Amino acid sequence: MEFIEPQPTSKAPAEWFTGDVWWDVIMAGDEPSRMRANWVRFAPCARTDWHSHAMGQTLHIVAGIALIGTRDGTVLKAHAGQTVYTPPGEEHWHGAAPDRFMTHLAMWESPGPDAGPETTWGDKVTDETYRAAHGS
Numbered sequence: 001m002e003f004i005e006p007q008p009t010s011k012a013p014a015e016w017f018t019g020d021v022w023w024d025v026i027m028a029g030d031e032p033s034r035m036r037a038n039w040v041r042f043a044p045c046a047r048t049d050w051h052s053h054a055m056g057q058t059l060h061i062v063a064g065i066a067l068i069g070t071r072d073g074t075v076l077k078a079h080a081g082q083t084v085y086t087p088p089g090e091e092h093w094h095g096a097a098p099d100r101f102m103t104h105l106a107m108w109e110s111p112g113p114d115a116g117p118e119t120t121w122g123d124k125v126t127d128e129t130y131r132a133a134h135g136s
């Protein structure tokens with residue numbers, strides 16, 4: 001048994017996010033573990049770009065209200081204490097509501113060495129898409 005040495009908080013890159021987002025890597029397992037867990041904090045209006053995860057992703061909302069959208073127009077408003085799963089390959093985005101901070105624990109798995117990327121990134125979530133999501 002051991003403590004995992006905490007890593008410094010990282011600013012999420014503008015290449016993949018809109019607005020201010022910061023994450024802490026809680027766990028990134030070494031093979032054969034493929035476990036990944038990040039504590040992610042979004043400022044109001046901040047969100048990810050469109051993306052998908054090779055092995056799917058589980059989001060547990062810790063604070064605030066998360067907006068989580070998929071390409072078919074479905075938007076889930078997930079409150080603190082709720083958990084949302086996106087299956088492997090399903091394109092989605094996640095972010096904060098316009099009027100409050102949101103924190104979620106993101107949990108996913110690496111597909112393994114030489115098995116391609118954990119996350120595949122796409123286009124930005126436009127203000128139009130974001131506004132529609134919040135209004136829905």
Ligand code: MN
Nearest residue numbers: 051053057094
């Ligand atoms: Mn995701």
